Amino acid sequence: MKIDQCLFGYEDGHRLLASSVPLGESLSLLTELSDLAPGTIFGESEGYWTGLPVASLGRYVLMRTWPAPEMSRPGCVWTHALLIEPALLGVLDDLSLFCSLVTRPDRGADRARYRAPLPLAATHRVDVASQDRTMINRILSALYDKQMTTIAIRHPGDLDRSLFTVWSQQWPRLRRNFRFQTAASRAVRPESSVRFDVVAQLVSPERYAAESPEPTPAWADLAVRDALDETGGELRAFLWHYARDVRRQRGAFRPLTEIHLLDKRESVDKTIHLFSLICRSFPESNEALSLKQDLVDGQIVSCAQAGLIQMMLDEGSEAASVLPVPTTQGVERLAALCSNRPQVIIGLLDITLRRQGLLAKQLKPMLLEGVKTASFWELSRELPALQSLMAQHDPAFALASEPLMNEGQLTVVVAHLPEDISGLDEFIRSLSVRDNPELAEAVYNRFTDRAAVIVAARLSAVAPSWRRGLLQRTDLLLQDNVLGQVPRTRLLYETAEQLGWLGPEVFLAGVSPWFYGLVRAENDLHREELELLGCFILVLACQSGGEEGLKSVEIFFSTIHRQLMLAKLSMSAERMLFPFLPDIGWLGNWDLAERLRILIAQAFLRHRWEPSCYLTLAKGKKARLLLNRTMAGMPGGRAYTDPTSE
Numbered sequence: 001m002k003i004d005q006c007l008f009g010y011e012d013g014h015r016l017l018a019s020s021v022p023l024g025e026s027l028s029l030l031t032e033l034s035d036l037a038p039g040t041i042f043g044e045s046e047g048y049w050t051g052l053p054v055a056s057l058g059r060y061v062l063m064r065t066w067p068a069p070e071m072s073r074p075g076c077v078w079t080h081a082l083l084i085e086p087a088l089l090g091v092l093d094d095l096s097l098f099c100s101l102v103t104r105p106d107r108g109a110d111r112a113r114y115r116a117p118l119p120l121a122a123t124h125r126v127d128v129a130s131q132d133r134t135m136i137n138r139i140l141s142a143l144y145d146k147q148m149t150t151i152a153i154r155h156p157g158d159l160d161r162s163l164f165t166v167w168s169q170q171w172p173r174l175r176r177n178f179r180f181q182t183a184a185s186r187a188v189r190p191e192s193s194v195r196f197d198v199v200a201q202l203v204s205p206e207r208y209a210a211e212s213p214e215p216t217p218a219w220a221d222l223a224v225r226d227a228l229d230e231t232g233g234e235l236r237a238f239l240w241h242y243a244r245d246v247r248r249q250r251g252a253f254r255p256l257t258e259i260h261l262l263d264k265r266e267s268v269d270k271t272i273h274l275f276s277l278i279c280r281s282f283p284e285s286n287e288a289l290s291l292k293q294d295l296v297d298g299q300i301v302s303c304a305q306a307g308l309i310q311m312m313l314d315e316g317s318e319a320a321s322v323l324p325v326p327t328t329q330g331v332e333r334l335a336a337l338c339s340n341r342p343q344v345i346i347g348l349l350d351i352t353l354r355r356q357g358l359l360a361k362q363l364k365p366m367l368l369e370g371v372k373t374a375s376f377w378e379l380s381r382e383l384p385a386l387q388s389l390m391a392q393h394d395p396a397f398a399l400a401s402e403p404l405m406n407e408g409q410l411t412v413v414v415a416h417l418p419e420d421i422s423g424l425d426e427f428i429r430s431l432s433v434r435d436n437p438e439l440a441e442a443v444y445n446r447f448t449d450r451a452a453v454i455v456a457a458r459l460s461a462v463a464p465s466w467r468r469g470l471l472q473r474t475d476l477l478l479q480d481n482v483l484g485q486v487p488r489t490r491l492l493y494e495t496a497e498q499l500g501w502l503g504p505e506v507f508l509a510g511v512s513p514w515f516y517g518l519v520r521a522e523n524d525l526h527r528e529e530l531e532l533l534g535c536f537i538l539v540l541a542c543q544s545g546g547e548e549g550l551k552s553v554e555i556f557f558s559t560i561h562r563q564l565m566l567a568k569l570s571m572s573a574e575r576m577l578f579p580f581l582p583d584i585g586w587l588g589n590w591d592l593a594e595r596l597r598i599l600i601a602q603a604f605l606r607h608r609w610e611p612s613c614y615l616t617l618a619k620g621k622k623a624r625l626l627l628n629r630t631m632a633g634m635p636g637g638r639a640y641t642d643p644t645s646e
Contacts (some may be wrong), residue, residue, distance in 0.1 A: 001116035004059070004083035007105060008034035010076040021083060024059040029193065034063055034079035037186035042067050045157030047077075047104075047586060048183040053168070053176055054193060059083040060176055065100035066561035071107075078105055082118070090172030096164040099273065100383060131228055135162035137216060139198065140223050144253040149196055150419045152211045156184035159200045169227045169236055171243040174250065199249070219257040227270055235260055242291040255281035259291070263300045271307030285321055292323050297330025298337070305334055306344045312359060315353050325359050328366075335370020346371055346379050350386045368393045379406045384412045391416040399427045405610060407436040414442045419450070428454045435463035444469050444476075452476045457485035459495075471498050478509030484516030489523045491531050501576065510544030511537060515552045531573035533562050537578045542599055545607030557600060557617045564593040565623075585634070597630040607638055616641040 005021035016033045017026060019331070023030060024045050033050055040048065047066035061081050068076040080102045105111070141161055142148040159182045169179055179370040182199040188201070203211070216224070229392050230406050236617075237255070238260045246252035246588040256275045256447070262270050274295070282288035292298075298305035309326060311319035326334065337345055349367040352360040368390060374485035380386050391413040398413050399421065405413065410431060417424070428451055431443060440463075443451045455462050455470050456477070470477050477483060477495070486492050492514065493510075499506055513538050525533065534556035541549035560577070563569035574592070579594035582602065588594065604614050614631065620623040625640075 001088070003085075003088070003101065003120055005101075006030070006081045006083065007111060008077075008079040008081065008107065010071050010073060010498055011582070014076070020115055020117045022064045023057065026054050029054065029056075030061060030063075030081060033061075033194065034077075034081060036065070036077045036184065037181060037183035039187045040183040041156055041185060042451055043156040043184065045155070045160075045184070048156070048181065048200075050079075050161070050181045050183075052196075053086070057083065058086075060086055060089060062098055062102075064099075064104075066104045066355075076627070080104070080114070086176045087492075088120075089175040094164075094444065095168045095175070095365045096161070099164065103513055105511065108617075113540055132158070132162050133224060133228065135159065136165055136227050137220060137224050138211075139163060139166045140220055140227070141164065142616050143197065143250060144223075145220070147250075149199055150188070150208045151198055151200045152208050153184060154203070154205060154208050156200075156202070157182070159184075159198075163635050165227050169223070169239075170253075171240045174243065174253070177249060218261055219254055221427065222261060223253075223257055241284040242294075244285065245289050246291075247256075247284065248281075250283060252288070256291070258513040259295075259301065262304070271304040271311075273309060273318060274301060274304045275308060279318060283322065289324060291328070293330075296323050296326045298326075298333040299330075302337070303334070303551070306337065306341065306348050309334065309363070310348050310351060313348075313355050313357075313363075320359075325362065328362075331363055331366040332370075334363075335366050337370070342371065342373060342375050343379055344389075346383070346386070350380075350383050353385050353389060364389070364399055365393065372397050374401075374404060377401055377409055379405070379408065384409075384426045387412050388416045395421045398422070398622075399423050402427060402430050407439045410434075411436075411439045411442045414439070414446050417446065419447060424450070425454055429458065432458070432462040432466045435465050437465040437469070440466045440469040444473065448473075448476060449479075449482075452479070452482045453485050456482045458485065458492045459486055471495070474499065474505040474509075474618065478506065478513045480516045482515050484511035484520055486521055487515045489518065489521045489525045489530070489533065492517045492521055493525055493529055496533065507540070507543060510546070510549075510551050511540035512544070512546065512548040512636040514540060514546040518552070518555070528570040528572065531563065531570050531639060532576055533558065535573045535576040539577065542580070542603035545603065549603070549607065550609045550613060553600060553603070554613065554617060557596075559624070561596055561618070561623060563594055564596060594626075594630070597627055601627070601631045601634055601637065601640070602639060604631070605634065611640045615642060 004021040006021075007017045008014065008031060011017060013029060016023065033052070037048070042602070047064055050063040050065065052061060053059075061083055062199060063079050063081045064149055065077050065079040065226050068078050082098055082101060084098070097120075097345075101120070105114075107548060135158060138151055139159075142151055151159055158351070163180060163182060167175060167180070170178060170183050179194060179196045181196050182200050184200050184202050186202045206264070222235055225231050235257060239256055242256055243249070243252055246256075254430045262274055266344075278288075278292065278295075282292070294300050296305065296308055308319065308323060311317050312323055335345065341468070343368060349364070349371060352363045352367070367407065372390075372394060372455065376390070377387070387409055395417050398417060402410065424447070428443060428447065431439060432455055452473070455466050480585060483492070483495070484496065496506075497512075518537065523530070537552050538556050541552035560569065560573070569592075577596070578592070580599065581592065583589060584595060584598065600617065601614075604611075615627055617625050628641050630642045
């Protein structure tokens with residue numbers, strides 16, 4: 001790689017002496033800048049530096065100016081200028097490499113060497129290990145904090161080495177536009193055609209000490225250490241990466257450095273400070289986009305990601321107009337924070353429920369996935385809408401979390417669970433031991449038939465509120481598939497008792513549900529209780545008919561009839577049966593067994609039950625004879641009788 005060059009000096013006036021490239025309209029400006037700067041004091045220094053971009057030339061010009069006392073005219077100088085391609089400033093790590101390329105001409109030297117481009121080789125790098133930390137701090141403070149151009153120095157040349165260090169730290173675009181001159185002068189620089197970012201001013205030791213930037217703020221301390229290569233280049237890499245699309249170049253240095261500091265202090269939540277920095281330094285939505293995107297995506301300063309997004313969700317917030325929408329990867333990263341900061345993420349998720357914008361829509365599903373931890377239900381206990389949303393989003397997670405939820409939370413969640421989810425039966429069984437009326441009501445309302453079947457099947461194990469809830473739903477309870485799940489006859493007995501035995505609703509439902517409950521249940525009733533239940537079912541069977549009615553009569557008639565014949569039927573069973581027995585006159589009403597036979601015969605005729613089943617109701621010859629006689633005396637009863645039995 002080669003660099004063009006030119007030489008200025010005195011020859012019948014200060015002018016261009018040699019150049020490797022035509023300077024065109026830039027010649028007058030470069031001639032002016034290559035001449036002795038007003039008020040310059042060289043002292044023991046060998047010269048000074050001038051650097052600036054020259055748009056008309058399309059190059060960055062770096063000049064080294066030396067005093068030329070050997071010339072006959074006082075105030076003469078030599079200036080060697082390097083005409084650097086701007087792209088080159090973006091690839092070199094250390095710009096002090098240019099220092100070794102400039103050479104002071106001798107009075108009688110051959111100027112031809114300045115007419116050819118200079119080769120740039122790595123061997124030209126100079127040793128800049130010895131640096132003035134205080135001077136670097138002064139330059140950084142002046143450039144990026146105080147917005148000053150004048151740097152106080154004690155001796156000519158004090159600024160040179162530190163300036164190259166600071167220049168090397170800058171990102172490419174800032175480098176290409178950096179304007180400086182290190183000529184030492186005691187006076188304030190007069191206005192010129194070039195406005196420098198940095199110039200030097202000789203001051204007294206007292207004033208130099210008074211202008212020391214003490215104490216050094218954190219951002220400046222980090223920038224100094226980075227300039228001296230004490231931080232592994234992290235800040236420089238950060239600046240070069242995120243300064244690519246900033247609008248105000250010098251104005252971006254300090255806020256970018258402060259943001260890098262926040263990125264290194266992950267344990268401190270500085271969301272407000274960070275957002276203030278962004279709004280103050282990069283207020284337009286289309287500037288510093290790479291920085292803003294990585295902030296809302298949690299790539300940098302991840303501890304502030306949730307806070308920034310929350311600001312974006314707030315209605316009327318400035319954040320929504322300044323910050324970009326997070327990417328899918330950014331939302332995934334945010335959701336992953338739940339393990340470390342679950343309360344923050346759950347709060348953020350709750351806010352999305354009250355927002356309708358694109359960002360809220362994007363956040364909800366991913367954050368819901370991220371907050372699925374054991375602590376979710378505890379942390380969201382005051383956020384029922386969020387718990388409802390979780391139940392809809394992942395019903396399986398809600399079911400699996402049942403032991404972690406209280407009754408109030410479960411009541412909210414149940415209303416949003418689908419009916420076809422796997423494991424629902426076990427979930428309802430687990431809930432049914434919780435004695436909470438609101439929870440039981442919610443389950444019955446949401447899973448009516450399913451809940452009734454499950455509760456009926458374990459009626460003795462469920463909490464009282466669940467039993468009451470089922471009993472209050474008589475139309476639900478008195479269904480074949482519900483009452484048919486009751487595991488023991490005692491539970492059937494207790495259910496009938498709690499329903500008031502033969503009330504209107506029981507009659508309306510008929511015998512069928514009781515029959516199915518009876519045939520599937522294990523009998524654990526004492527004789528008197530079983531007789532009462534038997535009479536209850538006989539009455540229902542005669543009223544409702546049907547196949548289940550006939551089978552119910554077949555189960556209980558013989559036992560109840562025999563007990564009546566022997567006058568041993570319990571008083572409670574007799575009281576159950578008595579109101580439904582036909583009236584056969586005061587001379588015959590004492591015979592309850594006869595009245596029962598008439599009741600049964602009438603039921604056979606009314607419901608047209610199978611005739612062959614009539615006489616088989618009785619277990620003995622005498623009982624069959626009595627049944628036969630009862631039916632023989634009834635209109636249409638001949639088909640049910642056996643003439644040979646008389």
